[in-house]
Amino acid sequence: QVQLVESGGGVVQPGRSLRLSCAASGFTFSSYGMHWVRQAPGKGLEWVAVMWYDGGNRYYADSVKGRFTISRDNSKNTLYLQMESLRVEDTAVYYCARDQGQIMVVVGSFDYWGQGILVTVSS
Amino acid sequence: EIVMTQSPATLSVSPGERATLSCRASQTVNSNLAWYQQKPGQAPRLLIYGASTRATGIPARFSGSGSGTDFTLTISSLQSEDFAVYYCQQYNNWPPWTFGQGTKVEIK
Numbered sequence: 001q002v003q004l005v006e007s008g009g010g011v012v013q014p015g016r017s018l019r020l021s022c023a024a025s026g027f028t029f030s031s032y033g034m035h036w037v038r039q040a041p042g043k044g045l046e047w048v049a050v051m052w053y054d055g056g057n058r059y060y061a062d063s064v065k066g067r068f069t070i071s072r073d074n075s076k077n078t079l080y081l082q083m084e085s086l087r088v089e090d091t092a093v094y095y096c097a098r099d100q101g102q103i104m105v106v107v108g109s110f111d112y113w114g115q116g117i118l119v120t121v122s123s
Numbered sequence: 124e125i126v127m128t129q130s131p132a133t134l135s136v137s138p139g140e141r142a143t144l145s146c147r148a149s150q151t152v153n154s155n156l157a158w159y160q161q162k163p164g165q166a167p168r169l170l171i172y173g174a175s176t177r178a179t180g181i182p183a184r185f186s187g188s189g190s191g192t193d194f195t196l197t198i199s200s201l202q203s204e205d206f207a208v209y210y211c212q213q214y215n216n217w218p219p220w221t222f223g224q225g226t227k228v229e230i231k
Contacts, residue, residue: 044210044222044224044225045159045161045167045210045212045222045225046222047218047219047220047221050218050220059218059219060218061218062219095166095167100169107172107214108214108217108220109155109157109169109172109212109214110157110159110167110169110212111169111172111178111179112169113166113167113168114166115165115166116166
């Protein structure tokens, strides 16, 4: 069965960095686009970033552009989110999510989600 | 950026009753609209994609309709496990992919 497991969260001071990982299993990871979506405490869902199946394309929300970097290692079935210059407003549960499309197609609907990992930015 | 607006913010429904949730897009998203269910402490779950296609394993009491800018999620007979927050999301114009603010379905 499809599994996505995030790790790397925690408490970090404003301005510092953190790297999240998402370990995938149960499907051919290299065939799917992958996204990060976040949810601030008590708030709704916010799309953060996407990377195409082969790493060829990546896009970011304006709120994180220039500070966050999405990457993947298809040999390790792992998705990453490098977060720099963290702000208090980046505090959220971060989910990795599989795109519903396959191979060259990114659809933008999310058919499987990890359990989420909490990132708290606080001094 | 396409803004998604859901109504109502909270819907109070008795078990066994029908629930109707609305989602409006600030411009057309054709049928590129998904619905997700989220229970407290859990990740969202895909319910509907393509505005009206149920995802794998989703019960038939969930149905989606609409196209263009106005969409509806209907739960025909609410079960106890259906009380949750529901989000719509457009994937027609991107980036960014955008979500509505959510509708909480609570027990009346």
